[in-house]
Amino acid sequence: MKYLPLMLFTFFLSSGLQAQPDDMVRAHEAIEHRGEYAMVCGVIAGANYLKDSKGGPTYLNFDKPYPDHDFSAIIFKKNRKNFKIAPETLTGYKACVYGKVKVYKGKAQVELVKEQQLSVRAPDAAGGS
Secondary structure (H helix, E strand, O other): OOOOOOOOOOOHHHHHHOOOOOOOEHHHHHHHHHOOOOEEEEEEEEEEEOOOOOOOOOOEOOOOOOOOOOOOEOOOOHHHOOOOHHHHHOOOOOOEEOHHHHHOOOOEEOOOOOHHHHEEEEEOOOHHO
């Protein structure tokens, strides 16, 4: 199995999205946890680095691409240096993020400031080799 070095939740990596601890939230349920710290999991359906926009945000949209997503993780340009891998390359990866769930323009999101808040698994990792 090929894993990226962004590993925080090793139980997630070994068990996949089907097994959920009590504090794990599916991306489409994140809005129900507004104001709470939660581990939100899903598949990154779209990732985009808007380097010329204010704050230079990178959006990781979970389960559905923008604008149909229910949840996104956001990494501002000032925090990109804290990630070994360019986050916008993670489309198609299974992922969990941890942080305080906020709502912006009707969509749930978590701001990522450090690599330890993000755990990903390559799309082909479930099948072995």
